[in-house]
Amino acid sequence: MKSFREALKKGANTNTDSKITNQYKCPGCGEIVKEFTTVIAIGPSKGKTVSSKIGCDCPVYEIVKQEQKEADQARMKRIFKDYSLVNKSLEQANFKTFDQLKFPEAFKTAVDFVKEFDLKQPSNLFFQGTFGTGKSHLSISISKALVARGYSSIFISIPKLLTKIRGTYNNHSEVTEEQLVKALYAADLVVFDDIGAEGDLNGWSAQKLFELLDQRSGKHNVFTTNLQSDDFEATRDRARLFSRIMENTTPVIMNGSDYRKRHFLKEGKESV
Structure with missing residues (x-):
């Protein structure tokens, strides 16, 4: 089963219920970050709007930075x-x-x-x-x-x-x-x-x-x-x-x- 993150990436291009609300360069990892709002089309949460973002490696960056500091x-x-x-x-x-x-x-x-x-x-x-x-x-x-x-x-x-x-x-x-x-x-x-x-x-x-x-x-x-x-x-x-x-x-x-x-x-x- 594809992860929600993978589905979101695909949905960014094909799903009309998803749209980019913001885009910026992350000061931590340097990657381009895209913020989305998506309207869930099926299931118990149908019609609910959720927010997410892709393209940021900061969680990994922070772990590496903390390990380096220690x-x-x-x-x-x-x-x-x-x-x-x-x-x-x-x-x-x-x-x-x-x-x-x-x-x-x-x-x-x-x-x-x-x-x-x-x-x-x-x-x-x-x-x-x-x-x-x-x-x-x-x-x-x-x-x-x-x-x-x-x-x-x-x-x-x-x-x-x-x-x-x-x-x-x-x-x-x-x-x-x-x-x-x-x-x-x-x-x-x-x-x-x-x-x-x-x-x-x-x-x-x-x-x-x-x-x-x-x-x-x-x-x-x-x-x-x-x-x-x-x-x-x-x-x-x-x-x-x-x-x-x-x-x-x-x-x-x-x-x-x-x-x-x-x-x-x-x-x-x-x-x-």
Whole structure:
């Protein structure tokens, strides 16, 4: 038995009870869509007018688009997991778990960065402040939020990154320096966390970090550091690095008491 859709196609040309009421090009699939009204000629519904359309593949298009979206999101999560170097204390960090009352402006800046994220208009954030104020917490929250939106993002602890690069010089390394650098270059966002924490931001480490930042020029980046501006001017290597970091970058200052200590002491008081 022929389907109603097939009969309708035939009826469009031969059945005087059917007529085209509208015709347009579907913006989704690009096919020409014809809308019909048909008067049923026989059966229990004889005389009833029904509306239908033919020529649109959007139901199939939407299914394919949804499957592609899910595949892309899975790939972005895999990139984050495979290449990010995250301290264990940050694995559960996100915007919801951040104490925004302490640094409301920094929190708003981070949230707005995610909302306004546009690959065609790259920009950077630079979180600077004392130890334990939540700079890394906000940065990884940005990274995770963008992954959830379908962007590729990598969160890199600089001390771990430099150790990882040194490890690639070993023949038994699971990843080459070239693979790591390519992944960092390709990501929509890279968070460079804890710049200067390794204590030796000179020589090889400064040069290697400068090369990575140079490759990331024109892309979105987030930086965090405990160093003060004077620390970045202490040597020529640091000054050159700081100059590159501050290109198209919004500074966010977060000085205050140690976030982790406050949280620890709060839990201690509540348990007494």
